[in-house]
Amino acid sequence: MNRETFSHLRAKLGKTQKALSELLGVSLKAVQSYEQGWRSIPIHVERQLYFLVVNQRSEGQSKRKDCWAVKKCDKKKECPAWEFQAGHLCWFLSGTRCDCTADKNWKEKMDICRTCEVLTSML
Template identity: 50%
Template sequence: MDSDNFKAARSRLTKTQKELAQLLGISIKAIHSYEQGWRKIPHHVERQLLFLVARVINGDTPHEKCWDIQRCPKNKLAKCPAWEFKAGDLCWFINGTKCSGEAHDSWEDKMAECRKCDVFINFFKNERGIITND
């Protein structure tokens, strides 16, 4: 997530910098730094921000589950945390998912794969600027 994506997400949540800082449990100086591009946005902040945006845009609307979209075989589902926690629309949020066959070593690696995935893209498809730079 870059500074433009961060600003777009804050805007979508309709929060001031101060309100978002309080919501994320970080300082307003950190918010300023992220939005100006002075500091890299930590994975735990990006993750929480995307989760909040997901709840705002989707609320209780049911979505097709990742395992249906990806047509995961039964043996793969048995090892999948998204399946275990019945979070097929939040697979991108859960560490340890094994969409490419193995769990990722870092949040950055996971999100690099998720940003190319139809599940993630479809989930945020109407949220311009939050997951893309347009």
């Protein structure tokens, strides 16, 4: 995640830097540093920010689509997203079967998920 995306998502949440730092469990200085590009954004912070945006309540929010429907997945019954009926949170779960992410570490998985239509359609 780059600093522009981070700032955009904070604005989408309607949070001040201080309020977002409290939600993310990081210091105010950390949030300021992410937005200025002085520090790289850790994967766990990126995932948590996506989680907050995806689950934000808003009027007229489009219906979330499950990953197995979007991707026409033939491995869904082997996948934790299917098992826990969390198809809109596949990017948040370990061990998903989509796009060969099962054996990836979080950094590699998020590199794939950042461009996936399941996540991007909700941001």
